[in-house]
Amino acid sequence: MQPSAGYGVVVGNCQAESVRLVIDSPEMPTIRTRAVHEMTADDARDLHELLRGASFLVSQPIRDDYHDLPLGTAQLRASLPSGAPTVVVPVIRFAGLHPFQVAIRMHDLEYEPPLVGYHDVRLLAEAAGSPVRARLPREKIRAIADESVGELARREQHTDIRVSDLFASPRFAQMRTINHPGNAVFLPVGERILRALGRRPEPTDPGRPILSSVRAPREDWVIEAWGSDAAPHHDWLVNGDPLPAAQVREAHLAWYAEHPAFVEAAARRLVPLLAQWA
Template identity: 35%
Template sequence: MAEALGFDPHDPGRRAHYGEFYGLTELPDAPIFMVHGNCQAESLRVLLHGAGEGRWHGVRVPPVHELLAEDLPHLTRLLNRCSFVATQPVASGYRGLPLGSDEILALTPADASAVKYPVMRWTALMPTLAIVRAAGVTDPPIAPYHDLRVLVAAAQGQKSVRLEPVSPEAVRASRDESLRQLRTRQEAHGTVDAASLFEAAGPNAAYVINHPSNQVLMGVARAILDDLGRAGEVKDPGRVLLGGIRAPIYESTLDALGYRPEELEGGSREHWIIGGEKVSEADVAAEHLGWYARFPQVVAAGMKRHERLIRTMQLVD
């Protein structure tokens, strides 16, 4: 299981990184909280922890997709100490474990507070980018995201693909679909509002579709504190929380959305930035096409999941 998830749960460095969670480091004598969810959870914990200025303490925990059965005693111990919990909507029995939002909140003390924040995905700035999951298959090489233009080319048996910007109408259709899905998730799960924050952030809303900018994350953290009725100043941490990988953002995309290229931090770009290094979009596409040939089930899963958007954007005839 651990190998399939791409990490070693017994790695000493990893366990030290989550030292408080694993009981390797003593918890402070202060109200404790945790943030449960995907990669966005740790960034929100950092912001909420800083806003407390010593009045509460956020414990760093592994993201939900890394938690294993052997972690459950540590999770239960921590939740029993929590004064408040923020959680993304996670289905009960996630990955065969009691890691769902309701299961997590059931382990908190009766007087603990809880709030839900949405799974945040925003495709407005990178309309052809997508997330695809297929059983038993990890992420594609170089950039762990899928470009619908490349996915369609693979489905059609093409050996190469020319990455042309999509039409302004397609850009706006992707933005509208992203907004619709986010608002639907928020309403369905009773979360704080993030959709309006993405709209307000404009060209600087996200670095990739599931990595919001500091501006958006700070707004979500403020909404969480407001929902909990806790006073605290959410401050910029002085570093980009989720900027380790940045997708191409075309000038034509910005134009279609009514933004000017100079409004985007660093300007428009037709390349990836991964670990601070520029990576050609064409190189990523070529690697992904070869990878799709080895894992056709990913192509099938992606075409099915994103069929509506693919047709709306006219990526197929």
């Protein structure tokens, strides 16, 4: 089925579909695409064909020849009709609400542990033989948050949308995990995208939580550090079901024992963060 005229295309990682939901409307329809890291050569060909009829593109920054496919933002832009705008949006990560959590990709090593695809720096340090404290003081949490905001600000220099200011007063409604924003982030981001496209800055509220299949623990000491009234929960929520933190801990420590090369490489990469936890 051919899409209707006047459609837009949104491209990126797992955040892209949530971005698409908040800018999609009957007046400005958008087309769903696969996450860019899942695309095949056939998907890339189909995407370029789709772009030839699109009225705009919203994309995260993607390097040329990503995964050896013509999926770079500049390469995608080249397939748009003349005059069709592109809005580049940053990939959003914020660690201030989950300062114990990291998401690491190792292209030459298996990197995803079982149950939840996130790493706890405390468990990684334990597996590496250099245990760290169980919690951080307020100033350390805020230092990690400031580093996240600084990194977002650096990314914004190469995009068309600002997001770092949204975390001036962090709230748990903003982030499910370190890299899964919630509606409280996507709706203002959608407003900014629409404004950049010259449209009415009225994002579409999807009427449900988006990008919410995995929710990390909310630890009481982090809640206290931000003066939040959020309720703590020490377990994970996966597809709405509780997943005990103790079960995740046991599974991850077992996985680390089976993947010592990953533990060593991750500990090297995370030296600055681990120094905050020492």
